[in-house]
Amino acid sequence: MASEGSFWRAVALYAALYGGYGALSPFLPAALAARGLEASQIGTLLAAAMLVRLVVGPPTGRLADRYAAVRGFLAFGLAASGGLTLGLLAGDGLAVLVVLVLIHAATSAALSPLADALVLAGRNGAAYGRIRGAGSAAFIVTTVLTGWLVGRYGDGAGLGACAVLFGMAALVTLRLPAPACPPAAGATGEFRALVAIGAFRRLVLAAALVIGAHAMHDAFAVIAWTGAGIGASAAGLLWAEAVAAEVLVFFWLGPRLLGRIGPARALELAALAGALRWAVQAQTTWLPALIAIQALHGLTFALLHLACLRILTRAVPEGLRATALTVYGSLGLGLASALVxxxxxxxxxxxxxxxxxxxxxxxxxxxxxxxxxxxDIRQDAAGHI
Structure with a gap:
């Protein structure tokens, strides 16, 4: 079991990290617009930032593994991202803002996977669901509070809040124990060693299919709902319901399901829940039906993520964990979502x-x-995942 102090420091890390995302992500486009960027320029810049994150994330994880420095890479990335977010407050002119946003994308590319690697490698790994759930809850709370701050103090308030939270996360990271694993050397630090693990290849493919399927919902669900006469406030509540279901699964239901049916079966359940969710969405915008299927987000995202991480921690050697998590996050989640x-x-x-x-x-x-x-898990002579 994790020590009480270590557990609460991990909770604080995730609350500050995802709280920072909640302060930045929804409000960055408006902040860029306030600095004179046009809508087309903002769209192109955010797409370029996504591409930078996809390219930079896996090599960052690989370096963190190679030098057994997950904690150091995470603390540096958080501090640099917080500083660059402050820089955006002072930045002026298209060229300066483009440079700042793209460097920020590079320094923040591996923050979530490195945080996962740090927590899963220590004694807090057994409590990962509760720790990650705290991050999702913090995202909701911070987004709401930042909306109030922006309304009161202007578009830069979100950037300032993110900078403070990322700085706090960097300080907390340095107080967490470093993973006790040697640097990855030789072939064990190469991507080919990771690709050779069949369980890892399959979990990335399954995650890419299930998470990628969320892309149409993220882009067009609110458009479809409001087009059917559902008000903006009701649409917002539907979205909030999905995130609340995510928090519930991270905190309580997900760990219990994993213990009862195992991670591979949980992955199947997440995929089936996704198939049902989008099949209903394809046929109706009847509000009671939408309320029912939004609750499935807890399975289609949170349960899937918990199952993938449970499999990954058992199938991938510890010296490759940060690499595996950044590849999973970049390709299994990020690239799939972008393509869909x-x-x-x-x-x-x-x-x-x-x-x-x-x-x-x-x-x-x-x-x-x-x-x-x-x-494959059943046939594994070494035991179960």
């Missing part, structure tokens, strides 16, 4: 609501992948 988002526009534009059937199909494709993973 690109396809979602034409699909939704051409088909409307029935386009969500394609997302249901994507989720279903993850079921045989997860089932194969379950079979």
């Amino acid at each position: 988002t690109l396809a979602a526009g034409p699909l939704y534009g051409g088909l409307g609501l029935p386009a969500f059937w394609a997302m249901s199909g994507l989720s279903l494709l993850a079921v045989p992948v997860a089932h194969r993973l379950w079979r």
Whole structure:
């Protein structure tokens, strides 16, 4: 069991990290617009920042593994990201803002995977669900509070809040125990060693299919709801319900399901829940049905994430964990979401609501992948994951 002090420091790290995201992500576009950027420039810049994160994340994890310096890389990334966020407050002119946003994307690319690697490597790993749930709860609370601050003090308030929270997270990181593993050397530090692990390949593919299927919802759900006469406040409550379900699964339901059915079966359940969720979304905007399926977000995101991390920590050697987590986050989650988002526009534009059937199909494709993973786990002579 983790010591009480170490557990609460891990909770503080996740609360500050995801609270920082909650202060920055929803309000950064408005802050850039207030500094003179046009909508097309903001869209291009944010897309470029996403590309930078996808490219920089895995090499950062690899270096953290190679030098056994997960804690140091995380603390530096948090401090640098907080400082660059403050720089955005003072930045003026297109060229300066572009440079600041892209460097910020690079320094923040691996923050979440490195935090996961740090917590999972220590005695807090058994309490990961509660720790991660605290991060999701902090995201909600900080987003609401930052909205009030922005209304009172202007668009820069979100940037200032993020900088403070990232700085706090950096300080807390330095007070957490460093993973007790030697530096990865030779082939063990190479991506090919990671790719050779079949369980890891399959969990990344399953995650890419299930999480990628969320992309159409993220882009067009509110448009579909408001187009059907659902008010903006009701749409906001539907979105909040999904995040609340995520927190519930992280804190309570997810660890219990993993203990009862195992991570591979939990991955299958997440995929089936996704198939059901998007199939209903493809057919109706009836409010009671939407209320019912938004609760499935707890399974389609939080349970999937818990299951993937449980498998990853057992299947991947500790000296490759940061690399594995950044690859999982960048390719399994980030790249898949970006690619499906690109396809979602034409699909939704051409088909409307029935386009969500394609997302249901994507989720279903993850079921045989997860089932194969379950079979591999059963056949593993070393025991179970």
